Amino acid sequence: QQQVKQSPQSLIVQKGGISIINCAYENTAFDYFPWYQQFPGKGPALLIAIRPDVSEKKEGRFTISFNKSAKQFSLHIMDSQPGDSATYFCAASIVNNAGNMLTFGGGTRLMVKP
């Protein structure tokens, strides 16, 4: 019930293309869904997050799409750039539950080719 499944494990996209990473969860109590971006040698950094009261959130070239009925959410990177090459982690948690931590997906290694 606590798992978050992420796919694909790796992704190669041409510069200017759209990168799409998908996550699925089981626990319907989850109500906070962040994405983290990790560059080599660095810790993951919060990229964008969504609450389930909206179906989409956009910040620049990054968009989260959220499908509550399907228990799925995805990250779309528009006009992908070589500088976007990194590992991306989706996560989920329950807000206002002090004992609940983020549950992370397994990560997706994105490579954007010039």
Add this chain to the structure above:
Amino acid sequence: GAGVSQSPSNKVTEKGKDVELRCDPISGHTALYWYRQSLGQGLEFLIYFQGNSAPDKSGLPSDRFSAERTGGSVSTLTIQRTQQEDSAVYLCASSLVAGTSSGYTFGSGTRLTVV
């Protein structure tokens, strides 16, 4: 400081030795987490501290691993009698309070190599 600080950034140790890894969380963050990341792999949860509550140690892989958090701030992860399979990057993160939408702030990690 402005971010989560971890030290050392790199540590090479001989098999069988003990190591201590340090994490300075963001001031005011009451929740602190340790994760392990093997080369090219995901984030393996180790231990979580929330305020003065007993830590959640459910992710510690063996009794060779322990952690403490003094005064609700700095945390130390100790690995006793290190083994080669302990080689990984150890990441620390902190957040204002667990269970909020404030997100985690991660440090840059300590790369541990056991030879």
